[in-house]
Each structure stands twice: as C-alpha cells, then as structure tokens.
Amino acid sequence: MTYYVRKTGYFLLTLWAAVTLNFIIPRLQPGDPAEIMVRQLNGQGEIDPAQVAAVKTMLGYSTDNVFVAYIDYLRQLASGDLGTSFTYFPYPVAEVIGQALPWTLVLVGLTQLLSFVLGTLLGAFAAWRRNSRFDATISVGSTFVGNLQSVWIGLIILFVFAYTLGWFPASGGYGYTTPGLTPLHIADVVSHGFLPALTLMVTAPIGFILSMRNTMVQVLGEDYIRLGAAAGLRQRTLALGYAARNALLPVVTGFALSLGVLMGGSILIETVFDYPGMGRLMGEATSNRDFPLMQAILLATIVIVLTANFIVDLLYPLIDPRARRAKA
Amino acid sequence: MRRRRRLALGVLAVTAMLTTSACANVGLEPAPAAPEGFIDEIRMPSEAGGSVQGLLNYNWLSPNATVQTWLFEPLMIRDRFTCEAVPWLATGYTWEGPDRFVLTLREGVEWSDGEPFTADDVVYTFLAGKEYPAADKAGLWGDFFGAPAESVTALDEHTVVFEFAGAAIPKTDAILQTTKILPEHIYADQGDPTLFVDEIGVGTGPFTPESYNGRRLVLERNENYWNADEVRVQRLSLEGQFDANSGALKLRSGALDLYRGDIPNPNRSVVAPDPENAHFFYPPDATTVLALNTERPVLDDPAFREAFAYALDRDALSQRASFGIMEPASQTMLLLPFQEQAVPEQWRGKEFIPYDPDRANEMLDAAGYARNADGQRVDADGRPLSFVFSVQAGWMDVIAMADVISRNAADVGVQVRMVTTDPNAIEGMQKAGDFDMTVDFVSGGCQRARDLGAKLQSSQISSDQELLLNRARYVNPEIDALIDEWTNTTDESRTAEIEGRIMDVFMTEFPYIALQYAPSRLIYRTNNAVGWPSDDNPYPVDQLIRLSHELRPPGEADADGED
Numbered sequence: 001m002t003y004y005v006r007k008t009g010y011f012l013l014t015l016w017a018a019v020t021l022n023f024i025i026p027r028l029q030p031g032d033p034a035e036i037m038v039r040q041l042n043g044q045g046e047i048d049p050a051q052v053a054a055v056k057t058m059l060g061y062s063t064d065n066v067f068v069a070y071i072d073y074l075r076q077l078a079s080g081d082l083g084t085s086f087t088y089f090p091y092p093v094a095e096v097i098g099q100a101l102p103w104t105l106v107l108v109g110l111t112q113l114l115s116f117v118l119g120t121l122l123g124a125f126a127a128w129r130r131n132s133r134f135d136a137t138i139s140v141g142s143t144f145v146g147n148l149q150s151v152w153i154g155l156i157i158l159f160v161f162a163y164t165l166g167w168f169p170a171s172g173g174y175g176y177t178t179p180g181l182t183p184l185h186i187a188d189v190v191s192h193g194f195l196p197a198l199t200l201m202v203t204a205p206i207g208f209i210l211s212m213r214n215t216m217v218q219v220l221g222e223d224y225i226r227l228g229a230a231a232g233l234r235q236r237t238l239a240l241g242y243a244a245r246n247a248l249l250p251v252v253t254g255f256a257l258s259l260g261v262l263m264g265g266s267i268l269i270e271t272v273f274d275y276p277g278m279g280r281l282m283g284e285a286t287s288n289r290d291f292p293l294m295q296a297i298l299l300a301t302i303v304i305v306l307t308a309n310f311i312v313d314l315l316y317p318l319i320d321p322r323a324r325r326a327k328a
Numbered sequence: 329m330r331r332r333r334r335l336a337l338g339v340l341a342v343t344a345m346l347t348t349s350a351c352a353n354v355g356l357e358p359a360p361a362a363p364e365g366f367i368d369e370i371r372m373p374s375e376a377g378g379s380v381q382g383l384l385n386y387n388w389l390s391p392n393a394t395v396q397t398w399l400f401e402p403l404m405i406r407d408r409f410t411c412e413a414v415p416w417l418a419t420g421y422t423w424e425g426p427d428r429f430v431l432t433l434r435e436g437v438e439w440s441d442g443e444p445f446t447a448d449d450v451v452y453t454f455l456a457g458k459e460y461p462a463a464d465k466a467g468l469w470g471d472f473f474g475a476p477a478e479s480v481t482a483l484d485e486h487t488v489v490f491e492f493a494g495a496a497i498p499k500t501d502a503i504l505q506t507t508k509i510l511p512e513h514i515y516a517d518q519g520d521p522t523l524f525v526d527e528i529g530v531g532t533g534p535f536t537p538e539s540y541n542g543r544r545l546v547l548e549r550n551e552n553y554w555n556a557d558e559v560r561v562q563r564l565s566l567e568g569q570f571d572a573n574s575g576a577l578k579l580r581s582g583a584l585d586l587y588r589g590d591i592p593n594p595n596r597s598v599v600a601p602d603p604e605n606a607h608f609f610y611p612p613d614a615t616t617v618l619a620l621n622t623e624r625p626v627l628d629d630p631a632f633r634e635a636f637a638y639a640l641d642r643d644a645l646s647q648r649a650s651f652g653i654m655e656p657a658s659q660t661m662l663l664l665p666f667q668e669q670a671v672p673e674q675w676r677g678k679e680f681i682p683y684d685p686d687r688a689n690e691m692l693d694a695a696g697y698a699r700n701a702d703g704q705r706v707d708a709d710g711r712p713l714s715f716v717f718s719v720q721a722g723w724m725d726v727i728a729m730a731d732v733i734s735r736n737a738a739d740v741g742v743q744v745r746m747v748t749t750d751p752n753a754i755e756g757m758q759k760a761g762d763f764d765m766t767v768d769f770v771s772g773g774c775q776r777a778r779d780l781g782a783k784l785q786s787s788q789i790s791s792d793q794e795l796l797l798n799r800a801r802y803v804n805p806e807i808d809a810l811i812d813e814w815t816n817t818t819d820e821s822r823t824a825e826i827e828g829r830i831m832d833v834f835m836t837e838f839p840y841i842a843l844q845y846a847p848s849r850l851i852y853r854t855n856n857a858v859g860w861p862s863d864d865n866p867y868p869v870d871q872l873i874r875l876s877h878e879l880r881p882p883g884e885a886d887a888d889g890e891d
Contacts, residue, residue: 029750029752030750030752030753030755030756031750031751031752031753031755031756032752032755035755035795036752037391040377040391048467048472048502049472049794049795049796050464050466050467050470050472050473051465051467052794052795053461053470054461054462054463054464054465054467055391055462057461057462058462058522086391087377087378087391087392088378088380088383088391088392089390089391089392089522090390090522090523090524090525091383091385091392091525095383096380096383099380099382099383100380155573158574158577159577162577163577163580163581170574170577170578170583171568171570171574171578172543172567172568173543174541174543175356175543175544176356176357176541176544177541178541179382179541179542271571272571272573272574274379274568274569274570274574276379276380276381276382276543280379280380281379281380284378284379289752
C-alpha cells in the first residue's frame, strides 16, 4: 500500500513543480509578445511603439510583477480557465486547442500506436534472430534512418508523392470539402493525412525497435531462457511468452513517455505539411510568445506524460512480480 | 512461402488502389468560368496570422484576421515610389494648419450589405480608438510623432475634420493607410471592437466572402464596389500557410498564383523551371543598414565609421545575401531609382558608397588607428580594434551579410566577430544598447521626418521597455531641433532644406551604413493573370489591395495599353 501512497505523492509533487516551471520557463525567453505580434502584422523592419502599446492594452498582460502574475496563473488554473490566446485574440485558449487537438490525436495517436506495435514486433523479431541478415538490416537501417532529420524525410516524401507523382495533396488537414461525417470529407481527411502519417511511420518506430531489440537480446542471455530452451519449450512460447514479455517493460515506459508528442505534436512535420495540429500550434505559440497558449499546451503535455507514467507505475506490480515483491 | 508472397502482392495491390483513388483533389470542383475579360480565380496563401484556421474572424483589428487585405479599405494609399497619395475611400486631404486635418471622402461608396458609406463610419472608426486604445492602430490619440488628436467630427456626409492638440503632421499616413474603415452600423453596437468576432465581413472592399470551410476562403468580386470596373478578378481563394520550400513547390506546380514568403534564390527555384509563366518582383521597401552603436568607443568616431563604410563590398554582400537580386543601397536612405528626384543636388552621383579598401585604409590611418606588428588596427591605448556583430539566428541573409562584413573588416585590419542569438534576444540587446553592430532597417516611406529623421533623433533612443527607432543611439542636439521643426512644418521649401541636412548626416557621419535594399516580395505566375508589378510596370505593393485594380486576364493587358 505504501507503494501507491508514495507514487501518488511523487505524482502530485512533480505536477506542482511542472506547473511552476511551466510558468517560469516561457518568461525566461527574451521577446515581448506585443512587439512580436506587431512585427507579424507589419513585416520585419520598423515597429511603432504606439502600436505596440495598443496591442499590449488589447492583450491585457502585465509585465511588471511576476509574483502577481504567478498567483493569477494558479488561480486561473484552479478555476479551469486557460486564458485568452494572444495569437488568436479574442478566442479563448481552450477553443484554439479544441480546433487543433483532434487532428493531432488522430494523426499522431494512430501512428504512435502503430509505431509501438510495429516497433516492438520488429525489435523482438530482430533480437530473436540476432546476428541474422534480418537483424543486421533492421538494426543498421534504423540507426541510419534515425539519424536523418524527420523534416528531410518529410520533404522527400512530399516532393515524390505530392509533387512528382501527384497522388496525395501536399498540405493541410483537408481541402475543399466541408467538415462533417460525410464519405467525401473523410476521404479528403484521409488523403491529406496519409503523407504526414507516412513520414511519422518512417521515424517513429525506430526508438521502439532499437530499445526492444536491445533489451530482448539481454533477456535472451538470461539463464531461465536457456533453461526453458533446454527443457524443450516451444520456440514461440519462449520468444513471446518469456523473452518478449520481460523485455517489454522498459519499452512500455518509453511508450508512456512518448505520449507527450500527442500534445506537442511534431512541430516540424506539421509545418512541412501545413497540418493544422498541435505541433504547428505549439511552434506558433512559442514564436509569438503566446504565454497563455504555450502554457496550456505545455501543461496538457506534462499532465498527459505524468499521468501516463503514473498509470504505468500503478500497473507495474501487475506486469512485473518483482516490483510487487520489492514494495511489500 | 508461396502463400505469403501472394498475400504481399495483395497488400501491394490494395495500397496501389488506395493511393490512386485517394486523389489529391478530393471534392475539388473547378471554379466556374468567369465572364469574358475576367479572371476566373486567383489563388494565394491564407492571410490569417495563425495556422488554426477554423476560427473565423473578419475583424481586421484581430491579430488573426481571416482576411487582412480585401474586405476593409484604407482611406488613401501612399505610393512608396512617387510619394503620391492614391485616392481610395478618400479622394483627398489637406492640412489647414498643422493641427487641423480635413479629409474629403469618396461619394457613392456602399458597404457590401447595401448601406451607404459615410463620414460617420470614418468618425466611428477613429473615435473607437479613443475609447478603446487597443483599436487605435494609427496612434491617433497618443503623443507619438505629433500631438494627440482632440476631436474627429463629420462636417457633412463626405467631409471629416481631425483637430489636434498641437502640430500632428507626422500622423498623416497613419490616418490615411494604417487604419481601415469599419462599418459603423455593424460595429458600433458591439462595444470594444477589438473583442468583436466578425463572422459576416461586411466591408467596402473589392471582394466579399463567398464561402469558407475552415481552411479555404473564397472571396467573390463585389459587384457594387466603387471601382468595380477596374476589378477583373472574379474569385480569390486563400488557403494554407506554406514555408518557403512548400511555397516554392506550390508555385512551381501552379497551385498558387502568388506567394510572398522568402524563397532563397527564386531565380533558380521558381523562375528557371518555367521562365514563361513564373516571375518575381522584389521592389525595394526599405534599406537594410548596419547600425553602429555610437555610444561605444571607436564606433563613436565618425571618421572610423566613414572609413568602415568604404571597406564594405556591397556587391559581394548582395550576391551572398540575396543572390544579387537586391541592389546595394543608397547611403541617402532613399529607395533608388524610384525616389531619385528626392536626392539632394550635392549628393547626386555620390549617393552610393563604393567598395574602396585602399581609401578605407588611408582614412583609418588618417584617423589615428595605426596597425600593430600583427597588422591589426589599434586604438589610442594600443588595443586591437575588435567588435561583436550580433546577428539573428536563422536569418540566413543577415548571417551572409555579417560574414561578408567581417571578412571585409579583416582586410582593413579590424576584427568583427559574428555572434548569432535568438532574434528576440537581439531586440533586447537593441533596447538596452548592449551591442556593437546589428542589422537594422530604415523605412523607405514618404514621411521622411518620421522614416529618416527618427533614426537620428535622441528621443528615439530605446529605453528598457520600448524598442524605438534610433538604434544607432545617435545624439546631436542640432539635429534633434531640426527634426522637431521638420515634423511640424507644412512649408515645402523648409522641408526640403531640412531633409537635405538630415541626408548630410547619413552621407558624412555614417551612424548607419547602407548595405542593400530590403524587398517587399512578390513571386507570381502569369498563366491566370497579368498586370502584376514588374520592372516594366513597377508599382509598390506594401498595400496589396492595389493588385485588385491592376490584374487582367492574360492577353488583355497588351491590348489594354496598361493603365
């Protein structure tokens, strides 16, 4: 029982620290939101202080006292109010995120889940057939692709499939159709999502492949596997039931951590494909010093990652008997 | 084994089917044909500031207005090249004394819902800025450049009078073209206009909203537009935001007619594959300058600054920073050749500072910066001259400039070290005066007291809170007094006199060293429309709305004789 109490305590403490850091970090960045906004309206070059002052009034933020701002921030959070976005003024942050989130949830959520399944399977198989040609191809290939920039891969995919072959649209979440649950719109959304999804599918499984392969190779060296093999257990049982199951633990934790991208999205890939998701939004919020928006996105990311880890922590004793015993 | 192969083949076939059927243009219906003499459709990137585009708001006061250009109109447009005020919603203005501004409005203009456009709309728009300062984009009610306004009243349906607390001539262009006029009959009931989410978009402009699906905005020609005869574009569609790579690809594939982002070397990436139809026009919009912090030792010496100006190879710089597209700029800070007539007599033919390292070396010797044993120039205390050039990280053109400048400097024995930092951090440094050299811009507008004078005015030196215009932190009480006089006089000969004196400062004291022109970018295709600005038919497009009156279907402009 103390295990759960301690884990809950940790969870709450990290949450508070994260919330506070989330307040401080954006403010440590140089740059004034009003000036950035005026620059965006007028292009680079000169900015008129009168206009900056006007925009400051419009956004209604105070730069003078950080402590007052912190208290306000906590109070707002407690009441569930995320504030008004600077970039999308006068729309509230919640509405802005509400527009972008579904796109990323579907695109990144699906690819992340697929990557996890595909990555662990490939990794497990490579480890099982270690030192085979398959293993060599997978390991070297992943390391190679993993070192390429995902933007670069995205650009190549964009160039080949959208511009040279013309099979898929190059940008956006949808095109000419009106949003709604119509077959036409769904086809539109799918055809727009395909290339960014493909890009993500090239890069996202790599982490899972490598970590799964490496842990499983280690597990395969353990005595109980050799004992199992000697005792004549079926190959499949040995590979999936014992080795893969035990190797999966750290990869599951990795998956929980990777859920953070659900909120942050993939800024660069979404920019390349002009995809209307959270990644673009996050990039925009950062470059505009849109404090309310930035904080809301970061906060949601932190909460998702922390909660996912908390859940994994709670589930760990169920998956791993050692954890249960250690806590007793 | 065989079964597995067949399965793989099946998967391949399904994928192939999916890919070919999921064609790139789901739901696209081509734009209906426009009448003879009209352009069916012009496609441009979205004008909305943000990438989340489902949030519709036509209110131009919003930082994320869905349309910035085509619905609401300014009163007049200042032509950057000729400095004429082009009549738009207003047909003319006069300063009846430096504190009384009278505006004559165009008659017969209607809002797109049929209501007449009158002086009340103009009065409402400007008074809103008094009550809600955030709506005061023109700075009319503040005391920045000119006295604050005291009243805005309608003399009759078509005449508006602005009264100021004192001389306020520098506010002219802010009134004329920064502010766009809002419909009083719709906005007045909404309270604070900056908080109003306008989902209808009733404007006086050449286009009205036709459809919006959260991504693609289609605007339709406004039949009742006051200058409808000149508008030959039936439909404008605005969609998506593209980085330079995607923008270039879209333009090349013909999916866009206009793109305004910074595509590096547009000659090669856009024009070369299709020289017939793809073009670009980068008219000078401002002067990119090297701002020297005149508060720092050595940089406070005009003789050093002048010598340094001769040490810079602007041709090489233009080649590196803009692939030779932008010309080296005039040290008078005027946009040449367009503003040629404004160059003072004595500087004609001398306004471009040549690359002359020998001369720079002589001048540095004469100014007392001798070389030491290692060939470095030293100051009076024998310390080698060394400066930090603070550069915005990621601004490739500025980095290229800084690179050329530091090599040129090394050639004359001066060390210039480039340090790249976050662009916002550079602004912080400019505010605090914590830099040796940075890149800055001098506006090429026509209100020269403000666009040129302010760069030298000591009241325009930034404080910690505000980023102001005098980035070189130049101080000269005589010049301050002249600029004050300049801002408030309506006497033309005196204006020309003072303008000449200010240019003398740029030409002889070099607080800013002109590098090359900064463009307003326009990359376009001529398959669907001609009449875009070009070298043969140049016109400034800092107010994009001008395009709506100039574009013609291909084949017609030649017959039209271009108006």
